[in-house]
Amino acid sequence: MAFQSDIAPPTVPADYRQWFEITAELSNFGLLLLAENGRIEFSNGKASEFLGRRAEELPGRSFETLIAESDGPEFKALLSRARNAPGARVADVFETSGATGPGLSLEVSLMAVETGGRVLAELRPPAPGRTGETPLSSSALFLEEILAHSTEGIIVADLTGRIIRFNQSAFQILGWPEDEVVGRMILSDLLGPTVVHDVFARLDWDDPRDGPPGLLNPLDVMIMGKSGERLPVNLKASSVKAAGGETAVVLLFTDLRLRAAMARALKETRDYLNNVLENAFDMIITTDLDTHIVSFNRGGERMLGYSRDEVIGRSVEMLYVDPNERRSLLRRMEHFDGAVTNYETRLRHKNGNNVDISLTISYLTDNQGKVVGTVGISKDITARKKAEAELQATKDYLNAIMENTTDMIITTDLDKRIVSFNRGAEKMLGYPRDSVIGVPIEDLYVDPGERQMLARYLDEEEQSVNYETQLVGRDGRVVDIDLTLSHLFNKWGERIGTVGISKDITEKKRVEAELEEKKAELEEAQLLIMHAEKMASLGKLATSVAHEINNPLGGILLFCEMILEDLPEEDENRSDLLQIREQTLRCREIVKGLLEFGRMTGTHFTFIDLNRTVEQGIALFANQVIFQNIVVKRVLDPDLPQILGDSSQLNQVFTNLITNAVDAMDSQGELTIRTRVDEESEEVLIEFSDTGHGIDPDVLPRLFEPFFTTKPVGQGLGLGLSNSYAIVKRHNGRIEVESELGRGASFTIHLPLEALEVSDEI
Structure with missing residues (x-):
């Protein structure tokens, strides 16, 4: 819709005071009117808000009392500059002194007006670059800024209905550009004749119930937009008289559509929030x-x-x-x-x-x-x-089981560091739990590698591992345990570590060891008894046979000697008789051995040098070992102490062992003879080690039985080792044998260091 008119728009009335009072409340910044003495004559709502004061506190108050005391001289200087430059605006930033707390930094712009030495003050939060003077040619320009920034639509019309002013907000609400309405008598078209008549009629009332003269209480009316649609607005009106007596009407209106939309949105929001709260x-x-x-x-x-x-x-x-x-x-x-x-x-x-x-x-x-x-x-x-209480009760129950069991329970994390260590573990190993939490579990093992082996086995098998092992207690003692080791999982089935439950079997192992030792002693005693019985029987037999043979041998030897005495040296039979005498003497030595085996008589104990006795035994075989390419290696301890023993009988033992070693090496090899002291067992050890063909494991248990031999028929009676065993036992010693087929054998004689009583064992 467009209006045609040739009437030019009138000028803005010169008296702007009423305009200021009406439009000041519409401003987005604080406005003050300062009298010539610097006291406040008028303030709008924004000024009260910025200064932190109630509106009724400001009139008659000096502005200097509302800012920081230190800013007083600067404000006076700014006020003087404003009065000395009419039409210009000067500005600076001041700190206000709030009534109830810290003040606010405000940019204060001052501009002198033409009436009565008054100064307009504009207050706003400081903006970057907004300082110093801003030229303003007249107070009208200042009012133009108010009109431009008002959020309400403002229409100024004369009493004929001709539009004088039409601000930007009015354009935004109604859609009319200012140049299409200013100067045209269209107020009745916009509001309707009835509304215009009612407004104009009520602006000159004297009835106090209708409000103060020249001011119309808000009305909800319809106004026409450019599209022809009638829009709901809330209308306020006021009359303004210029110095020449002309009257104008200022209409301020708010778009009720926005209010209604906001009300609907507010209601919807409230309903939504109430629904959220309720549900x-x-x-x-x-x-x-x-x-x-x-x-x-x-x-x-x-x-x-x-x-x-x-x-x-x-x-x-x-x-x-x-x-x-x-x-x-x-x-x-x-x-x-x-x-x-x-x-x-x-x-x-x-x-x-x-x-x-x-x-x-x-x-x-x-x-x-x-x-x-x-x-x-x-x-x-x-x-x-x-659920937490039940879980805690379960935890307490399980913890009570863990803490009161005599078994050791240790859990570790994936890094094999100790996480928990129960009271049973403290008692078993002696460590306080605080001293081991976080310590690698391997540190408790006698052999740390054993724990790593168990962990690898557990990873491979993915099941529990039961194993006997040894841990180290706090005092360094070794604790034998029976360990059951399992993976530890969380509630999602993820592996989080291990749990080990162990029983202390140290006492059990000690008893088992004692039982094994007693069993071994019993078996040895049984063997000794059997051996003694066998030896006794053989001894009786040997003695009987020896006596039966010894007498005829004595007669043969006697007659042989008598014949040799009578037989000339050149007699050809003499050599035969000498051969008979030699073989008879050999038979007598055999008989003598049988008698010694049967009776073991003639033992004489003295302190002897074992190294010397060994050398004597070696000397008997000097020619034989050289002839058979056998190397005899001596490793004799020069500090070997003397022991109590029978040198001749021990020499017989050594000779026997050397003979067997030489026979086992088949004319080549090495025989090592070593003597030394074993401090731990307090014994003297004599070792005979050869590089011969070794001894069959099946033969070892019978090695010291009488008449048992591995030599070909005619090369041994099987009494050498048996006699040697008996001699060593009479010295309270023992013989140990180690052998491996194809790699030789080693015989070690153990003789005690302390003074001995002659043993009666055979």
């Missing part, structure tokens, strides 16, 4: 400052069993098991910036049962930030607390 599973309670319940949602009804009507207006303390806890909670809020989160407490259900809750509570404030109460959101954690 929230958690309990939401608001209270006033006197702890009275203001709201109680459906979640609260469900959680505590009360209807909202039963609790609204009552103290929230009625819901607490301990009413004093609510007061304590409010004190905590003061120390934690007005909010406490995840606070666990107990409320009382309507049926008397306790309800465990997790409460988050904070202050509730109004639009001005003033605290008006509290809002609390609570989760029912009764089931969780019950």
Whole structure:
């Protein structure tokens, strides 16, 4: 829609005071009118807000008292500059002195006006680059800025309905550009004749009930937009008289569509929030400052069993098991910036049962930030607390089992570091648990590599491992244990470490060792008894045979000697007789050996040098070993102490062992003879080691039996080792044999160092 008119727009009235008062409230910045003496004549709402003062406090007040004392001289200088430069605006930033707290930094712009030495002051938060003077040719330009920045539509018209001014907000609401309406008599077209008539008629009333003269109370009316649509607006009107007596009408209007939309949006938001609160599973309670319940949602009804009507207006303390806890909670809020989160407490259900809750509570404030109460959101954690209590009871039960069992229970993490160490472990190993937590488990093993081997085996088998091993106690003692080692898993089945349960079997192992030792001693005793019985029988037989043979041999030898005495040296039979005598003597030595085997008589113990006795035995075979390419290696301890023994009998033993070694090496090899002292057993050791063909393992158990031989027929009677065994036993010693087929044999004689009593054993 367009209007045709040839009438030029009139000029703005010269008296701008009424314009200022009407439009100042529309400004987004603070406005003050300062009298010639610097005191405030007028202030708008924004100025009161920026200065932190009530509107009624400002009139008659010097502006200097509203800023920091240190800024006073600078403000006086700025005021002087403004008055000395009419039409120009000067500005600076000052710190206000707030009435109730720290002030605010404000940019203050001053401009001198033409009437009565007054100065307009504009207050706004400081903006970068907004300092110094800003030229302003007249007060009209200042009013233009007010009109331009007003959020309300402003239309100025004369009494004929001709539009004089039409601001930007009016254009945005109605869609009319300013150049299409200014100077045209279209006010009746916009508002309708009835509304215009009513407005103009009521601007000159004298009835106080209708408001002050020249000011129309707000009306909700319809105004026409450029599209022809009639739009709802809230209209305010005022009359303004110029110095020449002309009257103009100032119309300010607000688009009610926006208000309605905002109201709808606000209602929708409230409905949405109320729906959220009502349908929230958690309990939401608001209270006033006197702890009275203001709201109680459906979640609260469900959680505590009360209807909202039963609790609204009552103290929230009625819901607490301990009413004093609510007061304590409010004190905590003061120390934690007005909010406490995840606070666990107990409320009382309507049926008397306790309800465990997790409460988050904070202050509730109004639009001005003033605290008006509290809002609390609570989760029912009764089931969780019950589950936690049951879990804790289970943990306590398992812990009691772990702590009271006599078995050692140790758990480790994936890095094989100790995580738990029960009381049984403390008693078994002697370590306080605090000293081993975090320590690698390998540190407790006698052989750390054994623990790594067990872990590898457990990884491969993925099952429990039962194993006997040894740990080191705090005092260094070795503890034998029977260990069952298993993987440890969390509730998701992920491996988190190992658990080992061990029994102390140190005493069991000691008893077993003693039993084995006693068993070995018993078996040895049985063997000795059997051997003694066998030797006794053989001794009797040998003695009987020796006596029967010895007498004829004596006769043969006697007659042989007698014949040799009578037989000339050149007699050819003499050599035969000498051969008979030699073989007879040999038979007598054999008989003598049988007699010695049977009786073991003639033993004479003295302190002897074993090295010398060994050398004597070696000397008997000097020619033989050289002839057979056998090397005899002597490793004789020069500090070997003397022992109590029979040198001739021990020489017989040594000779026997050397003979057997030489026979076993088949004319080549090495025989090592070593003497030394074993300090631990307090014994002298004589070792005979050869590089011969060795001894069959099946033969070893019978090696010292009488008449047992591995030599070909005619090369031995099988009495050498048997006699040697008997001689060594008479010295309270023993003979040990080690052999490996194809790699030789080693005979070691053990003789005690201490003075001996002659043994009666055979």
